[in-house]
Amino acid sequence: MFALTILCPQDNVDIVSEALEALDALSVSVEDADAQTADEQALFGEPGMEPERLAWNRSVISALFPDQQKAHQAQQILAVQDFYAGCQLQSLQEVPDQDWVTLTQSQFAAVEITPEFWIVPSWHDIPAQAKVSIELDPGMAFGTGTHPTTRMCLRWLAQQNQAQHTLRNQSVLDYGCGSGILAIAAAKFGAAPVDAVDIDEAAIAATANNAEKNQVALRSGMPDIIADTYQVVLANILANPLQVLAPLLCNHVAAGGHLVLAGILERQADLLKTAYAPWVQLEVTDSEDGWILMTAKKA
Numbered sequence: 001m002f003a004l005t006i007l008c009p010q011d012n013v014d015i016v017s018e019a020l021e022a023l024d025a026l027s028v029s030v031e032d033a034d035a036q037t038a039d040e041q042a043l044f045g046e047p048g049m050e051p052e053r054l055a056w057n058r059s060v061i062s063a064l065f066p067d068q069q070k071a072h073q074a075q076q077i078l079a080v081q082d083f084y085a086g087c088q089l090q091s092l093q094e095v096p097d098q099d100w101v102t103l104t105q106s107q108f109a110a111v112e113i114t115p116e117f118w119i120v121p122s123w124h125d126i127p128a129q130a131k132v133s134i135e136l137d138p139g140m141a142f143g144t145g146t147h148p149t150t151r152m153c154l155r156w157l158a159q160q161n162q163a164q165h166t167l168r169n170q171s172v173l174d175y176g177c178g179s180g181i182l183a184i185a186a187a188k189f190g191a192a193p194v195d196a197v198d199i200d201e202a203a204i205a206a207t208a209n210n211a212e213k214n215q216v217a218l219r220s221g222m223p224d225i226i227a228d229t230y231q232v233v234l235a236n237i238l239a240n241p242l243q244v245l246a247p248l249l250c251n252h253v254a255a256g257g258h259l260v261l262a263g264i265l266e267r268q269a270d271l272l273k274t275a276y277a278p279w280v281q282l283e284v285t286d287s288e289d290g291w292i293l294m295t296a297k298k299a
């Protein structure tokens with residue numbers, strides 16, 4: 001196969017990508033041209049809202065073609081289009097044949113949360129030192145244990161477990177469950193009952209599937225399945241929805257129970273403290289890569 005790689009300004013990304021597809025590209029992918037540099041931009045919208053911008057300042061578009069001739073033709077046709085203005089050819093080169101399945105699998109290693117607690121893809125052996133592990137493969141729903149926000153929530157659960165198994169028989173709500181990773185971890189640490197809710201059907205299905213694979217009991221569904229109160233409420237979403245959800249989440253924490261929030265950047269700590277102040281006093285209890293974990297115990 002041959003890969004055609006083009007540096008493209010923000011406004012042209014959609015039309016150039018569509019043109020590449022029309023020119024028989026087998027696949028087209030778009031990445032931030034400034035990734036891993038000081039100019040890297042986060043690109044996500046808060047749930048229910050459009051991102052402020054729908055593309056990075058500069059994107060790298062990579063298109064795969066079955067052979068050199070098709071890739072070369074596509075490049076020549078694109079080069080004379082008016083919408084190609086500002087674009088720049090970066091490379092046109094052969095992609096060596098690979099065992100793509102093995103390559104993809106090798107990119108997802110087992111993730112250590114604590115020395116005794118691991119998230120392990122199905123194609124990996126469980127590390128010898130793991131006393132608790134979750135089997136989880138990358139899929140459509142967020143949460144494989146590789147993101148700092150997920151890891152901090154998992155660490156919090158592991159710490160609770162270490163403190164004399166304080167999760168045993170505690171009710172837990174995972175609000176915004178994604179893959180169900182937090183709910184499954186809580187259940188593995190003995191929590192019960194465990195509810196996992198999301199507004200995304202794919203996440204609800206992934207959670208049920210992952211729970212079955214891990215042989216834990218939990219209930220997954222839309223937020224309307226939520227019970228009255230829980231001893232632990234976890235929500236790893238983003239700062240804006242977490243602000244909006246403050247009354248709902250706090251009202252579902254039992255007296256003496258814990259609220260655990262993630263998806264918050266360091267600079268957003270005060271916003272969240274203020275939003276939750278009528279119910280609980282949030283504190284920053286963990287941080288990783290600019291993300292923070294905020295927790296509170298309800299009086």
Ligand SMILES: C[S@@+](CC[C@H](N)C(=O)[O-])C[C@H]1O[C@@H](n2cnc3c(N)ncnc32)[C@H](O)[C@@H]1O
Nearest residue numbers: 047142143150176177178198199200203236237
């Ligand atoms: C960052 S992922 C977290 C997944 C997982 N809990 C974890 O920690 O890795 C956030 C999840 O929250 C869900 N979500 C976003 N807004 C929500 C809302 N208002 N109510 C319920 N779920 C929501 C999204 O669909 C997504 O699956």
